[in-house]
Amino acid sequence: MKVLVRAAVALVVAFVAAVVSLLAVVLVDIDADATEISGSGRGGLKGVPEEFRIWILKASAACSEPELAPALLAAQLYQESKFQTSREQATSHAGAQGPAQFMPGTWATWGRDDDESGAASPWDVGDAVMAQGRMMCSLLKKAKHSGYSGDVRALALAGYNAGWGAVERYRGVPPQSFAGGETYNYVQIILSTMTRFQGPGLLEVSGSGNGADALRRAATQIGTPYAWGGGSPSGPSTGFCDGVNGYLNGRCSASSTVGFDCSSLAQYAYWPDLHLPRTAAAQYGATSDRPVSRQDLKVGDLLFWSHGGSGSIYHVALYAGDGNVLQAPRTGRDVEVVPLTSAMPERDYYGATRP
Structure with missing residues (x-):
């Protein structure tokens, strides 16, 4: 987003599994369609400050695009600010503000008072993360409808960093020659560090x-x-x-x-x-x-x-x-x-x- 200013014994085993399965049938009413622990889909979250965790999960759940996994948002926040929240540590040389590094003009579009503090602020963790989620969700939708080749997550991240206009210009993630490689590297780093924040699968409830x-x-x-x-x-x-x-x-x-x-x-x-x-x-x-x-x-x-x-x-x-x-x-x-x-x-x- 910062460039916007500048341009995650086989028989014994079988026998034990059969016994456990039998006990489960005897002890509880099993409803196989009710829930499942899934390692796929959006997945869980680990390795983030607690004040960020609840908002990352909310932002992910609020988006209808399954690609907006909690680990993706966490890796992006780490790349933007390393989860810093102070004005000294989370203000860029170009004026981007807060843990999600929003420029004032962009914040005016995406920022809301999600934490109900009385004011929408890019410095409030809840407001910042939810705004990040809304913007990324919108960019994922654009990426899917663009027809451009490549990972839609990469396209959305490039749009967050450099603006969707840059993605349209190159019909994909801008190359390393664009903006000194900042957008290209931004995308690569976030996608490669997602696993650092990928926790156990979340419980999926129907x-x-x-x-x-x-x-x-x-x-x-x-x-x-x-x-x-x-x-x-x-x-x-x-x-x-x-x-x-x-x-x-x-x-x-x-x-x-x-x-x-x-x-x-x-x-x-x-x-x-x-x-x-x-x-x-x-x-x-x-x-x-x-x-x-x-x-x-x-x-x-x-x-x-x-x-x-x-x-x-x-x-x-x-x-x-x-x-x-x-x-x-x-x-x-x-x-x-x-x-x-x-x-x-x-x-x-x-x-x-x-x-």
Whole structure:
């Protein structure tokens, strides 16, 4: 974008797989079409500052073009500003501003107050990343309709860096002779560094209804760190330590970790359609009049684990289909999708409810 100013034992194995498959059929109602963990498509995200992560995922999800993967946006932001947000570090010699390096004229077209701070600013991470996503989404559409050969992602990146007029002039990515090779190198670097930011596949949720919508919302947080006491309906936040919980290797990790704990993730998933209380025990109490047997689980159902009785519930997770759950497990781990049978000790499984 800066040039705009200037011009991601075979029998044993088979036997074990068969046993596991059989157990899954016995224990849960498998719905093969409900969800899948996919390594293809847009994929997950890793290696970005937490303040950028949620907005990158939102910007990717808001675009109907599947090529706008989170890893592509992350690699582009790293190339533009290395995720810097200060005016000193994220202002180019030509006047491009913020982590996504928008010129004032371009910002006037794409900038919005996405973080609802009261003003649209290229210095606000949320506003900048969402504007970047909108512009890239539009450029991807142009690239697809242009008829120009080559990777549509490369064409869109070239348009972001040098302006779509330069792409039209060369009917593709401008050559190395253009602008000292800046646009050509910009495209090559971003596409080659995407894998650095490519995380595990995101959970893809089909279907409709409160449960599917809640699971879909929670799935955007896969890879977010666990923070005891952290998280709210607004998203991840730092937590706290209470003398027992929130510690890692002898120090209070929660107070410096932006993330969710198990119950704040469930609360976030259902908000604002359903206002679940804050703790796992209270969430069970609020939904226990709608119990669900293990054989009848559906996506979005809440699952609970206890040390003994409803008064000792210590963990909640969302059913993700196919015998899996989505959960924020414990300090030192991230929001993840794991088999129900191994999410927590099997003996502690207490039951499920449907919010």
